[in-house]
Amino acid sequence: MAVRLCDVASLLRSGSWATEPWTGQVIAAMETQLSNGPTCNNTSNGPSTISNNCSSPVESGSMEDSKTNLIVNYLPQNMTQEELKSLFGSIGEIESCKLVRDKITGQSLGYGFVNYVDPKDAEKAINTLNGLRLQTKTIKVSYARPSSASIRDANLYVSGLPKTMTQKELEQLFSQYGRIITSRILVDQVTGVSRGVGFIRFDRRIEAEEAIKGLNGQKPPGATEPITVKFANNPSQKTSQALLSQLYQSPNRRLDNLLNMAYGVKSRFSPMAIDGVTSLAGINIPGHAGTGWCIFVYNLAPDADESILWQMFGPFGAVTNVKVIRDFNTNKCKGFGFVTMTNYDEAAMAIASLNGYRLGDRVLQVSFKTNKTHKA
DNA sequence: TCCTATT
Incomplete structure (x- = not known):
């Protein structure tokens, strides 16, 4: 099913307009998708986790965890709820589907929920659609955790990291405080070198609070400078400038x-x-x-x-x-x-x-x- | 000194 698309990449590469920059992106997109197949940890565009928590329910959540409800992350900005439903509806019957939007601007926040009628279809959707490349994004499909206030605002912004620190080392440093949902180190777009800043999203806010207490102002092992750990900016605090530029695009x-x-x-x-x-x-x-x-x-x-x-x-x-x-x-x-x-x-x-x-x-x-x- | 993961 996911077969043969690598042929498209070679076809594109031999084509006359294969030298255009964004065509190269398409090729890269396809090659990523096709060589790796759907995976839990994503490639270039999104944060990813090294630990295998991509779709596993919280241990303590037990029976409450839905086996039909999925969260879909890293959706293209212009993807609508109808498109989301259409994409996931190709797997099986959908009970409900919601694209999460900014309350004020109505802009997509880049993630949504798909609740299937049959748990088997939810599993199939994870297996076939997780890691699917759509435009510049690699979507992530995983089971949604039960919604609760305790899992909100659990995203940390970390700065002053040693440039040599890897994502894995970053996770190792923070994992003592709780279950990490996603992590990311920002890199220079040109050189690919770490900018010394990153994000850690914990499962629960209290874990994030403990990590701030334990790590803010501390030097990681072997580091010469202390790091800063604080709650990340909330997406709703985005400036009107940024919103305008989004609308313009x-x-x-x-x-x-x-x-x-x-x-x-x-x-x-x-x-x-x-x-x-x-x-x-x-x-x-x-x-x-x-x-x-x-x-x-x-x-x-x-x-x-x-x-x-x-x-x-x-x-x-x-x-x-x-x-x-x-x-x-x-x-x-x-x-x-x-x-x-x-x-x-x-x-x-x-x-x-x-x-x-x-x-x-x-x-x-x-x-x-x-x-x-x-x-x- | 900010990637967009809880309806």
Whole structure:
């Protein structure tokens, strides 16, 4: 299922635009996903834990721990609740799904919850979707701990760390105070060298408090300078500057610009407004239907499923929906499916990259969906 | 001197 995508990477590498910087990111994204497969500890974009606590319930939580409720971390900023539901719904029936958003701005906080009807589907989701690359993110899928006030505000900011200290050493230093959920050392983007600052998220706030008492102002073993340990800034304390810059980077602006350049269409920044404008103007744009750009994928194998479509198209950008068309009686794929993507340029890049791609012994045909039944 | 993990 997760097979053969490395072929895409080599295909991309040999392609003419494989030298563009962000294409390289896509390749790197795919290679990470495909060589490692879904893993607990993530690669470049998110904090990770070294200890094996990625999905294990708290020991003391015992029977209370849900086996159907998952927390999904490191979601792309522009991923919506519907996309989340669509992605995880490809595994099994979902009881409920929630993307957590900032109360004031409504912006995604980059994580959410998916509660399945069947515990087996929750387990399957962890096994198949944890570590999935979506755009620049590697999502993390694990069991949600029972919600309680005691697990909130347990994130510590640590500074003054020796530049040589590894993430593992950082965890070793803090693990005496409790169960570490995530840890991270920030590094210089260019050199990759430690910036001497990092984060430790504990399971419970009291553990974090004890770690501050025990380690703030102390010198780690072998260090010459003391470290500072304090509670990390709360995301809600983000400056309005940062919020404005986030809003400014809304991906719809790019679609807006593209439409403007290609068709002279003036539109607002929401897909609804764009649909309204394009339909009013009587413009027929191939593949542009409803909430995004619909892509036709032909020559899928009979056993193809939705997850292969997510895996193929996800790395190129925001995917809102995937569908494998199946025979009603046999439930086998009829050889084709559809993928909806939000942004035109990402959809175009996915088509350019995946059209002609060999999936198993089949050569896929990938294009914008045409509307052959409604000749206007 | 701040990565975004508890609805």
